[in-house]
Amino acid sequence: MTLNLYIARRFVWLFVRIFMGVFAMMVMIDLIDELRSFEDPGITLGQAATLALMNVPATIYRVLPLILILAAIGLFLGMSRSSELVVVRAAGRSGLTFLLSPVVTALCIGAFAVSVLNPIVAATSKRYDILSAGYKRGGSILSLADGALWLRQSSPEGQTVIHAKRANPDGTELYEVTFLTLASDGTPATRIMAKGARLESGFWSIAEGKSWPLDAANPERSAVVLPDGTAIATDLTKDRIRDSFGTPSAVSFWDLPAYIAQLERAGFSARSHKVWLQMEFAQPLLLVAMVLIAAGFTMRHARTTTTSSMVLTALLCGIGAFFLRNLGQILGENAQVPVFLAAWTVPVAATMLALGLLLHLEDG
Secondary structure (H helix, E strand, O other): OHHHHHHHHHHHHHHHHHHHHHHHHHHHHHHHHHHHHOOOOOOOHHHHHHHHHHHHHHHHHHOHHHHHHHHHHHHHHHHHHOOHHHHHHHOOOOHHHHOHHHHHHHHHHHHHHHHHHHHHHHHHHHHHHHHHHHHOOOOOOEEEEOOEEEEEEEEOOEEEEEEEEEEOOOOOEEEEEEEEEEOOOOOEEEEEEEEEEEEEOOEEEEEEEEEEEOOOOOHHHHOEEEOOOEEEEOOOOHHHHHHOOOOHHHOOOOOHHHHHHHHHHOOOOOHHHHHHHHHHHHHHHHHHHHHHHHHHHHOOOOOOOOHHHHHHHHHHHHHHHHHHHHHHHHHHHOOOOOHHHHHHHHHHHHHHHHHHHHHHHOOO
């Protein structure tokens, strides 16, 4: 038990050091990138630093498996060079038994990342979007509530708020839709209700619509039926609507199932969010695979192996598994493979292959 705690403590300490080093490096890189991105409107150094601190957690969360494999390589290489592995084996403990502590530690790190770091990353990502939109004098144009869709658009007539009960997967066709146009002072000016609306180039084409001038003395008596094909000017495009959904990583792991249900009730495709949710469930197993990959190539005595080539091979295998996992995510989001296979194939395969290598090398 004492040996397991010693190994776990050493592993966690290495992981924290590498994590903080990578975090600091990425903050400096992102700081420069933010200053360059906002060169035209201009932001202060403090504002750029705040944006960098809000943006980096999402990036570093994605490369967490690579950080962990670096920590695992450092652990096994350090214990090999200090001959601690030789002492452990001489005490009667096999290599597979020795790996129990790093594997359990990796599982705990994965569970902590999914349950605690993921919500933090989601919060910082949202904060980054808000701050970035504020500096660019823009903002999100879409939100979901109770399974309904809300949009905000600009037109020569002013701001318009759009509410629809349902929509097609890309948000270009709305059903049971209401357009509420606001006057320059922010008061409602016109309400248009329609059975459907289709987004064209620069306007919405409505079907079975009716308009109420809210500034009239009796809006109901002044209401007029609009012919099919009536155009309502808009600055929205298909790409703007799609981009307004944000990335799945911007939604907390604990809120993701409810968000997926909201998307589907509103008529949108939630496939990318389902893939991300399954990938989060598979995250601890992927971290275990990284530990086993590192152990398969570096858990040997430093004098009897070519250390540099083994470290390089372990890194390449870990990076390969990482990119294959990202490829699986892309295939899953594009409906090329089932959601479950897209998220779980690489972690399971990497774990089994690394374990097979260890069983081949260790005498058990």
